[in-house]
Amino acid sequence: MKKLLSGNEAVARGAFEAGVKLAAAYPGTPSTEILENVAKHFPSIYCEWSPNEKVAFEVGIGGSLGGGRSLVTMKHVGVNVAADPLMTFSYTGVNGGFVFISADDPEMHSSQNEQDNRYFAKFAQIPFLEPSDSQESKDMVLLAFEISEQFDTPVMLRMTTRISHSKGLVETSDPIELGEQNLFDRDVKKYVMVPGHARARHKHILDRTAKLAEYVENSPLNKVESYGTKLGIISGGISYQYAKDIMPETDILKIGIGYPLPNKMIKEFVDAHERVIIVEELEPYYEEAIRIAGIHKIEGKKYFSREGELSPYRVAKGLQKAGVVETVAEPGYDPTQLFPRPPVLCVGCPHRGFFAVLKKLKLTVTGDIGCYTLGTLQPLGALHSCICMGASIGNAIGMEKVNGSKEDIVAVLGDSTFLHSGITGVLDAVYNQSDITIIIADNRITAMTGGQQHPATGYTLMGKKTKSVDIAELCKALGVESVRTVDPLDYDETMTAVKEEIKRPGPSVIITNRPCVLMPKPVYDTPYEVILDECNGCSACFRIGCPAILPSKEMTKKNRPKAEIDPVLCNGCSLCAQVCKPEAIVLTKQPEAVK
Amino acid sequence: MDNNTQNILIVGVGGQGVLLASELLSEVAMMRGLDVKKSEVHGMSQRGGVVSSHVRIGAKVYSPIIPYGQAEIVMSFEQAEGLRAMDWLAKDGRMIVSTTRLVPTTANFGGLGYPDDPIAEMKKKTKNVIAIEADKIANELGNPRLINTILLAVASPFLGFEKSVWEEAIKKLVKPKFVDINLKAFAQGSKLAEASL
Numbered sequence: 001m002k003k004l005l006s007g008n009e010a011v012a013r014g015a016f017e018a019g020v021k022l023a024a025a026y027p028g029t030p031s032t033e034i035l036e037n038v039a040k041h042f043p044s045i046y047c048e049w050s051p052n053e054k055v056a057f058e059v060g061i062g063g064s065l066g067g068g069r070s071l072v073t074m075k076h077v078g079v080n081v082a083a084d085p086l087m088t089f090s091y092t093g094v095n096g097g098f099v100f101i102s103a104d105d106p107e108m109h110s111s112q113n114e115q116d117n118r119y120f121a122k123f124a125q126i127p128f129l130e131p132s133d134s135q136e137s138k139d140m141v142l143l144a145f146e147i148s149e150q151f152d153t154p155v156m157l158r159m160t161t162r163i164s165h166s167k168g169l170v171e172t173s174d175p176i177e178l179g180e181q182n183l184f185d186r187d188v189k190k191y192v193m194v195p196g197h198a199r200a201r202h203k204h205i206l207d208r209t210a211k212l213a214e215y216v217e218n219s220p221l222n223k224v225e226s227y228g229t230k231l232g233i234i235s236g237g238i239s240y241q242y243a244k245d246i247m248p249e250t251d252i253l254k255i256g257i258g259y260p261l262p263n264k265m266i267k268e269f270v271d272a273h274e275r276v277i278i279v280e281e282l283e284p285y286y287e288e289a290i291r292i293a294g295i296h297k298i299e300g301k302k303y304f305s306r307e308g309e310l311s312p313y314r315v316a317k318g319l320q321k322a323g324v325v326e327t328v329a330e331p332g333y334d335p336t337q338l339f340p341r342p343p344v345l346c347v348g349c350p351h352r353g354f355f356a357v358l359k360k361l362k363l364t365v366t367g368d369i370g371c372y373t374l375g376t377l378q379p380l381g382a383l384h385s386c387i388c389m390g391a392s393i394g395n396a397i398g399m400e401k402v403n404g405s406k407e408d409i410v411a412v413l414g415d416s417t418f419l420h421s422g423i424t425g426v427l428d429a430v431y432n433q434s435d436i437t438i439i440i441a442d443n444r445i446t447a448m449t450g451g452q453q454h455p456a457t458g459y460t461l462m463g464k465k466t467k468s469v470d471i472a473e474l475c476k477a478l479g480v481e482s483v484r485t486v487d488p489l490d491y492d493e494t495m496t497a498v499k500e501e502i503k504r505p506g507p508s509v510i511i512t513n514r515p516c517v518l519m520p521k522p523v524y525d526t527p528y529e530v531i532l533d534e535c536n537g538c539s540a541c542f543r544i545g546c547p548a549i550l551p552s553k554e555m556t557k558k559n560r561p562k563a564e565i566d567p568v569l570c571n572g573c574s575l576c577a578q579v580c581k582p583e584a585i586v587l588t589k590q591p592e593a594v595k
Numbered sequence: 596m597d598n599n600t601q602n603i604l605i606v607g608v609g610g611q612g613v614l615l616a617s618e619l620l621s622e623v624a625m626m627r628g629l630d631v632k633k634s635e636v637h638g639m640s641q642r643g644g645v646v647s648s649h650v651r652i653g654a655k656v657y658s659p660i661i662p663y664g665q666a667e668i669v670m671s672f673e674q675a676e677g678l679r680a681m682d683w684l685a686k687d688g689r690m691i692v693s694t695t696r697l698v699p700t701t702a703n704f705g706g707l708g709y710p711d712d713p714i715a716e717m718k719k720k721t722k723n724v725i726a727i728e729a730d731k732i733a734n735e736l737g738n739p740r741l742i743n744t745i746l747l748a749v750a751s752p753f754l755g756f757e758k759s760v761w762e763e764a765i766k767k768l769v770k771p772k773f774v775d776i777n778l779k780a781f782a783q784g785s786k787l788a789e790a791s792l
Contacts, residue, residue: 004621004631030636109636133632133659166634166659167621238659245658312662329664331682333720338679339707341608341699343644547643547699568739 005170007163010134011073011101012037013170014141015045019178021068021096023047024056026420027449028075029110030164031103035073036452039461049452049461052389052420053078057085057100064098064154065191067181069145073101076117077388081421083120086154090124091201092191093152093208095182097145102128103159106281107309110161110448112369112386114308116282121156121259122289125205127212128156128259129221130237134168140256142176143221151208151215158258160281162238162309213260221256222265231324232273234266234286234298239279242315246325255286263293270295277303277322281310345374347548348523348573350514351441353488356544356575357495358382358410363502366399368392368413368422371448371516372441375412379545389417393425397434408502411438415471416446416454423478429507430479437501438509441488442471443516451519475509488512491578517571525572527588528565534584535562541576541585549576600653602661603754606680607672608697609643612743615768616670617648619747622764623756624652634659643699645676668753670746672729673697674713681720690717691750693729693742725749725791732783738773741780748784749791758785 005013011034015023023045025035038047050056053074063070074082079102089098102120105111121128129144131137137159144155189197216222227249235243236255243252253269255261270276270290278287278300287300303318304310319325345352355375358365359382367373367383368391376383385395396411403409413422418440429436446452453459458468475483482504486497494512501508517523532552537560541549548569551561565576567588577585603620607613617633624631635648649661667688671677677692684690698709710716717724727749733741744765751761762778769777 002625004618004625004633161636162634162659165636166632168632168656168659169625169630241657241659245662248657311660312658316662329662331663333678333681337707338675339699339709341643341645341676343609344699346643550698 002169002171004167005134005138006033006165006167007131007134007137007159008033008165009037010137010170011141011157011159012041013172014138015071016042017138017173017175018097018142018145019069019175020045020071020145022060022063023071023073024050024059024063025073026050026053026056026078027446027452028053028078028103029449030105030161031073031075031078031101031159032449032452033164034101035461039463043462047461049454051455053081054084057082057089060098060100061085061089064094064096065184067096067183069097069178071099071101071141074103075111076102076104076115077111077113078102079117079120081389086120086124088193088198089154090126090205091193091198093201093204094148094154095184097148098154099141099144099148099157100154101157101159103161103164104282105161107161112388114282116285117156117158118258118285119283121158124154125209126154126156126259127151127257128158129256130158130258131163132237132240132254133163134166134170136256137163138170138172140221147215151212152204153208158237160238160309209260213263216257216260216262217264219257219262222262223254223256224265224269225252225254227251230274232269232276233279234269234276234290235279236286237281239281239310239315242310242312243279245312246316246319258285261286261289261293263290263295266290266293267295270297275299275324277319277324279304279310279315279318282306342377343374344377344545344547345371345380346517347546347569348517348571350443350488350512350517350573351375352380352544352546352573353491353514353575354412354439354441354486354494354498354512355380355382356491356579357498358412359543360495361498361502363410363498364399364407366392366395366409366411368411368417369448370414370417370441372412372414377545379543383412390421390425393422393429393436393438396436396438397425397429397432400434400436405435409436410498410502411436412441413438414447415440415442415444415456416452418471419455419469423474426475426478426480426507426509433506435505436507437498438507440471440475440509440511442511442513445516445519447516447519451516472509472511475511480507480509482508483511484509485511485513488514489573489575491575517573523571527567527570527572528574528577528585529567529588530563530565531584531586532562534582536582536584537562538581539563540579540581544575544579546576600651600656601754602666602683602685603650603652603750604647604661604666604669604680604683605650605672606645606647606669606676607742608676609646611646611672612740613646613648613672616743616747617650618768619744619761619764620650620754622768623754623760624650626760626763627756630654630656632656632659645679647680668750670750672742672746675710678710678713678716681717684721686721687723688721689723689725689750689753690721691725691727691746692717693746694726695730695742727784727787733780736776736780736783738776741777744777744780745784745787748781749788751785752788
């Protein structure tokens, strides 16, 4: 039966059909929906949100060692976090099949960098498969598990945002019949990576790669589509689809397994064509590997950018530059003529409250990964660095150590990010006594990725009630002497807390206690309105950056716009009323009539 | 390029139901036995950003993204977003736009403001603009979140699928509680479509 599935939904379906026993992940765009779909549709699979990608990866290794097929999913930067277990798991190899998803984000639709994780597979010397649509996403999960077990290796399935989030038709099947599970074998020479054992396993990696190099020459995943043209194209992943769209009847070698590459097949293809152009997104990964294999009659990145996502337009432009495409439809409307519509903190977002305070106090703020990164945008402009998960605390410590008491430094990170990799940062701040203030913006959900549970929400991915870690008690146990909780939408209370804590020697923690305004349930309250006669146009309310506050057509005597509140958007968080000196912002009298 | 591929671009702002609309359209095409690909990027969409969904329908579809100038229909749930999507509209394509205006805070702070009359701007660039007061109709029906279904209905005569298939898709994909009101919205939109033909 055919279903319309996203790449992520197709991977979940593939896990089910492949007989996966265990799936683990930390949420991260564009990979999040894979495990959400496993949890929703395939309850026979044990699945969990782990605190971070490293733990998820280690849980997956455990599943494999225990003999069950195991799937671990993450966004591209998640692989950085999981790199430690990955690099050594390549040595031990698997018991039950092990596949992990690296969902890369070319164009950085929702990421801090656009690293090309195909290099990770080469680095770890493990095979990677690269689907180009939803059907392949499902099929390749099944094949990846076969390869994992046949060659005793973890396998990476490399998705990209466009593959993960595009939908296409997928032919589904029943789950395959797996033989009996091989329980854990205490083969210490295979699984205990002390130097003596690891040296032997390094040999295993080299032997395995040599065998895989033979295998990929005959795999149906690498295939040539011939039309008898003098021009040949080599491509894989989404780039293949763009190339096919533009030149459907040009010879093309489609790469399905990107490490190791089928060098014999590539050499034959190159020898058989007058010109060969490589179309690949981001880095010249294929191009480099093919040149290293001694095949030089190829062209590639000189026509295509290493930055951002490819698209039908960018591929067509590249092929035009190469002289093989004549005309390309150009965009006629200049989008820079139009106002931007960037994502903003939601109306009523509790983060807006403490950012308004940090802005007022002009503090230096090291930031982190989550919705609150949006606090950097104007008019708030109250967050000044963002590197990776948990970095805010270490960054603040380092900055404080070199600057001494010249400025007060605040680290801001969310609850899920704190549990992911902020705990060790707090530990360092205590151990090495750093004079910083850490704000843990606890909205009790992993919000940026669409609302996932985590170890402090009290629920698991599978919907079971569970223990919930107490963040305040945890910070105290780590040795923080001053831990206090504030309502971030109480401007004065938050102001007092921040002022006191930045002056306190040693690290202190402020936890904000308002849940996300959208998830798990939207928060609505009586909306506010502006009494125009009272508004003096001071713009204090504009400066909190709330999407519900708009300039009124009515002007003050000094010709400044007064404020107006959209009654449909406003959900009554009251922050604007608190910063309004003339008290011109009041609760609407007839909330029912408006909502 | 495969000229038999039908390209439809649906755009709007986070929360307007762009994804449901493209889901309904894809479902309808699938019920008719055609190949479908649709593409959008989520992640930031909940936070008031631009949402666009590309839908491509045909015997065999490769790229999930529509090349510039090849969308025969652009549906925009917001005036200015329609303007932003003009690059994709084919020369003889149809722009079906809701007169809804959603002005972001950022457009209030100097620089580039919200255009005075985006629909007039569109009309300078293409002749087939169908502007629909979809928010007004939605409010009359008692639910502001029906702009998507109304615009789909207006577009439906140009897409070539029978009304019954659309209704079937609505029943399948819309939450049971909202099926009736969406069917009503579709009927209202269909009337407008007949009037505009």
